[in-house]
Amino acid sequence: MADTPKIEISRRGFLKGAGITAATGVIESANAFARDAKGALHGAQTIGPDAQPIKLHINGHELAVSVEPRYTLAETLRDNLGLTGTKVVCDRGSCSACTVWIDKVPALACMTLAVDAVGREITTIEGLSHGDTMHSVQVAFVKHDAMQCGFCTPGMVMSCAALLERNPNPKLDDVKHAVSGNLCRCGTYPKVFAATLDVAQQRAQASGLVNLDTGTEA
Amino acid sequence: MTPETFLLEEQQAAAAQEKPQEPKRTENFVFGIPQNGLQQKQREVPVDEPPPLPANSELTYIGKPTQRYDGPAKALGKAKYTADVQLPGMLYARMVDAKIPHGRIVAIDTTEAEKLPGIRAVHVIEHVYGIAELRDPKQEPPSRYPTIRYVGQPIAGVAAVSQQIADDAAKLVKVQYDAIPFVVDRSAARADDAPMVFPGPADAAGSAGGGGGPTDVPQKGNVHGPKRRLIGNMDKGFADADVVVESEYFTQVQTHSALETHGFVVDWKPDEVTIYASTQGTASVRDEFADVFKLPKSKVRVITEYMGGGFGAKFGAGNEGVVAANLSRKANAPVKLMLDRRQEHIVSNRPDSHQKLKMGAKSDGTLTAIQLTSYGTAGVGTGAGTAGPATNLYKCPNLLTEEYDVFINAGPGAAFRAPGHPQGCFAFEQAIDELAVKLKMDPLALREKIDESPARKAERQLILERTNWRNRKPDGSDTGPIKRGMGIAQSVWYRFIDMDSSCEVRVSRDGSVELMSAVQDLGGGTKTILAQVVAEEFGIPPAMVVIRIGDTRFPIGPNSGGSVTAGSITPAVRNAAYQVKQKLFTAVAPSLGTTADNLVVQNGRVVFRNDPSKTYSLKQVAAKLPTNEISARATRVPEYSKARLTYGGVDYVELAVDTETGRVHVEKVFGAHDCGRPINPTGVISQINGGMLQGISYALFEQRIMDRNAGYMLNANLENYKILGAREVPEIEVVLVENYIAQSSTDAAGIGESAGIITLAAAIGNAFYNATGVRMRRIPMTPAGVLTALGKVQEEVQA
Known part of the structure; x- marks a missing residue:
């Protein structure tokens, strides 16, 4: 990751016409710089609009990157850090293709400013697996063919894996709810459901838990 | 391709099969x-065809549920789509598009955009591809800029060191318009006094994936057509009927909404232009870039390793591809240009329809007459016909179809998964x-x-x-x-069969097997089926076959439109695999102490026909090759x-x-x-x-x-x-x-x-x-x- 080429952002004038909204955005997002490790606020600091160095905690590594305050986490992951597994589809929070985990909770990277992710623990699709050793949800997606073009797949996997973290024994409706924001144009949903329920069942069997669906002991 | 006329007109492929003297x-x-x-x-x-395959129940890998070849890469997020391509020094681009539905461009001022730090190139387009064009261009006053006919029509592109700067610059391009009255409503556009989208008759060609309408039909106002087809006698058909139904149906415009938007990364170099394309046809992209830029095809390379959905809309260079190439040439750097989501919704669609159906039948159900009149809008394109199902689903002695395209000031229609059929079926099957x-x-x-x-x-x-x-x-x-x-x-x-379906299969002395073709995998699983076909021939699991596709440096592949891919490319793949297997057997038979015709693949092993106790793995057999590798290349042969x-x-x-x-x-x-x-x-x-x-x-x-x-x-x-x-x-x-x-x-x-x-x-x-x-x-x-x-x-x- 350290040798990922970074793009130099040259200094530029503040856009005329960008107006109050953009300026306010900069000030608000700059608040993130004043958070301590626990996320507590210690007053505002104004930065930007030029690129500033920040450090992001991604997939267990601390990565240095230079971003303008307006950069989204999705743009920063993809364009600046080369982590292109996170996809941008709608770029406005309506499709969940860019789903990552922030402090273990699914979040939309296109709706999160990079500066607001400082001090948070970010997990992307690249960090869900251990190298080429797939996470059990990824294994199940392959087994059930829960993908076609694959563009929604990273976001789907992140949503389903997060569901199983918070609910180890989900029902079909729980899976539908967990991916209700994840749009897929190829129509892989039925197999996404099957894959996720399969992982839950296998985990329950492996841990000797009672399967609540069937009432039988695995 | 003209699905509507499929059963009525001669297929081109039939002519290709007339070749005499071919030994059979x-x-x-x-x-x-x-x-x-x-x-x-x-x-x-043909004599060199492989032996016939038995039914799937008798095969090992073909016909068996098989894990997607690139499933792990997609699940891991490692699959690199065009949107993910990053090249050293690559610039990011944004299209500038029209903000009015109809008008002439008076002036375009790019100076503010060019002044923005980080901007590397600006390109103003001179020709819009993929929309209908006037039969007589002189019907419009000459201008250095194309006439604007819909909101979202491409005008220019800007390239910068970051996407954010490109987005900023795109907003700084000032376009001055001279507005013309417009119409965006299909029924309003049919009126005699409706604003004219084109000042005279205009036609649109289809893409490599189909779509497009007829070019030899009349046009009155915005109404282009009809494309008319009559079989039998309608009066007789309805006279013969015991019951008649008459009905009207309406369908809407649907956008493709592929998750990966249309886009390209173009790296223009003097010796070769390399194009990463989110496309359904590497061949179609290569053809159009060569055509637009007057380049020999040998200097145009198109790569599509993964693509995030097309559904019919992604063929050829597109306006965004042409702009990306011009920006790359001007900036002397690779340029990535992906449409944004709004532009994706405008670049293509499934046309709408207003269909009138009249059908007659005997009391036992026998159809006596089918009459369909359809009006549909493909915006500034054509191809809204819906007669496919009515013409081809059931036999009927008396059939009349009349299909009209209605121009409106909206984005162009394009091929979209079974062009015309969802609309036609909605009406006809009801x-x-x-x-x-x-x-x-x-x-x-x-x-x-x-x-x-x-x-x-x-x-x-x-x-x-x-x-x-x-x-x-x-x-x-x-x-x-x-x-x-x-x-x-x-x-x-x-x-439909695309005869431009070729591949190469290669076996190395270590027993590894590779397949190469320019054909692309849209997500339908083309890589997987190619691996299965090769695997069946060699008796090795599909996962052991390396599939390299989506690159025009490999033998040409079919454009994936109209469900042509599997039917077109898999015979070429099997033939190449069969031929290289025969070459392998011929090369190694002497060192195995037998002849090539005594070797056969059975249950994953190479076996002597006359002595089933003598069996070898593919690896053992390949190790006896006198050269490091052997290969065979095959092209689709005509239908049998x-x-x-x-x-x-x-x-x-x-x-x-x-x-x-x-x-x-x-x-x-x-x-x-x-x-x-x-x-x-x-x-x-x-x-x-x-x-x-x-x-x-x-x-x-x-x-x-x-x-x-x-x-x-x-x-x-x-x-x-x-x-x-x-x-x-x-x-x-x-x-x-x-x-x-x-x-x-x-x-x-x-x-x-x-x-x-x-x-x-x-x-x-x-x-x-x-x-x-x-x-x-x-x-x-x-x-x-x-x-x-x-x-x-x-x-x-x-x-």
Whole structure:
């Protein structure tokens, strides 16, 4: 990751016409710089609009990157850090293709400013697996063919894996709810459901838990 | 390709088969449908064709559920799509597009944009590709800029060191327009005094994926057509009829909404232009770049390793590809240009339709006359015809179809998964049910009477055996506010073959096997089926075959439109694999102490025919190669017979209509489909699931909404353009019907079109009628539309 080429952002004038909204955005997002490790606020600091160095905690590594305050986490992951597994589809929070985990909770990277992710623990699709050793949800997606073009797949996997973290024994409706924001144009949903329920069942069997669906002991 | 005329006109491929003197041999092929009893079919085939394949039940890898070849790469997020490509020094670009629906550009000022730090290139376009063009360009005053005919029409592109700077710069390009009156409403555009989208007759060509309308038809105002076809005598047809139904149907504009937008990364270098493309046809992209930039094809390389959905809209260079190439040339750096989501909604669509159907039948159901008139708009393009199902689903002695395109000031239509058929089927297959009601026949039984397709016969039988059809209640008999119903609809699609389907198979001395072809995998699973076909020939698991595709440095591959891919490329792959296997056997036989014709692959081993105790692994055999590698290249050979074939499917829907809220809940879908010899049932079923869900989405949710006063698309995004999500997914069951056709060395066929997208809106309409006794003549079936149809609210004024 350290040798990922970074793009130099040259200094530029503040856009005329960008107006109050953009300026306010900069000030608000700059608040993130004043958070301590626990996320507590210690007053505002104004930065930007030029690129500033920040450090992001991604997939267990601390990565240095230079971003303008307006950069989204999705743009920063993809364009600046080369982590292109996170996809941008709608770029406005309506499709969940860019789903990552922030402090273990699914979040939309296109709706999160990079500066607001400082001090948070970010997990992307690249960090869900251990190298080429797939996470059990990824294994199940392959087994059930829960993908076609694959563009929604990273976001789907992140949503389903997060569901199983918070609910180890989900029902079909729980899976539908967990991916209700994840749009897929190829129509892989039925197999996404099957894959996720399969992982839950296998985990329950492996841990000797009672399967609540069937009432039988695995 | 012209699906509408498929059964009526000569196929070009037939001519190619007339080559005399080609040595042939006679072979017996498995033929027919297992459910109906398999038969043998004798064919004359070229002498160097591989031996016929037996039925799937006798094969090891072909026909067996197989894990997606690139599944792990996609699940891990490692698959690199065009949108993910990053090259050293790469710039990011943004298209600048028109903000008015109709007008002439007076001036374009790019100076502010060029002053922005980080900007590297600006390009103003001189020609718009992919829309209709005037037959006589002199009907418009000359201008250095193209006339603007729709909001979102490409005007320029900017490239910068970051996407953010490119986005900023795009907003700084100032365009001064001279506005012209416009029209964005299909019915308004048909009026004599409507603003003219084009000042004279204009035509649009289709893409490598189809679409496009006729070019030899009259045009009056904005109305282009008709494309007219008459068989038999309509007066006689209706005179012969015991019952006649007349009905009208309306469908909406649907946008492709592929998750990866259209886009390119172009690296223009003097010795070679390298193009990463989100495309359905590397060959089509190469052809168009070579054509537009006057380059030899040998200097144009197109790469599509992964692509995030196309559904018919992604062929050729596109305006964005041409702009990216110009920016790359000007900036002397690679340029990535992906459309944004708004632009994706405008760049292409499935045209809408207003269809009038009149059909006659004898009292036993025999069709005597079919008359279809359709008006549809493909915006500034053509290709809104809907006559495919009415022409090709059932035989009828008297047929008249008249298809009109209506120009409006909106983005161009394009091929979209079974062009014309979802619209046509929505009307035609509901009209068949209307006939059944009038004839007091069961709708399935009526189809049994009029449908000659043996595959669909087997598929209807599956519907009878595996669904609740036999328990279907009388129409509109539910008494509560929630009314349930079931319905069916049938599809037809055409066996198209792209002869530009080539590949190379290579075996190395270490026993490794590679396949190379420029063909691309859209997500339908092309890589997987190619691996299976090679694996079957060598007796090794598909995962051990390395598949390298999506690069024009490899032998040319077919453009993936119209379900051509599997049927076109897999025979070439099998032939190449078979030939290299024969070469291998010939090369190693002496060192094994035998002859090549005594070697055969059985149960994953190379075996002596005359002594089955002598067996070797492929690795052991390859180790005896005198050279480091051997390879064979093969190209698609013509079809074994001139038979013009179709594929199809029968889909069954159970749904509930909430007559108080107007919501339609599709609860269960069962589909039986045929696509020749299925190579990977897993992938075929995934595609059919997807077609069905797209069909439900088309029937219930999707609709482009134009602002009639301002002329732009109001919902060019994914929050207001609603596509089906997880919560709307019904229970789905798919059964594949094997259909051996003895046409090629694999008998494979694509499934992209005949996968449920054609039938679902019609099946939902028929089920809605069974539930409520009310016919839905308009999609999408929104709550407002349903309540209107049920007479619970006053009719809206609609196009």
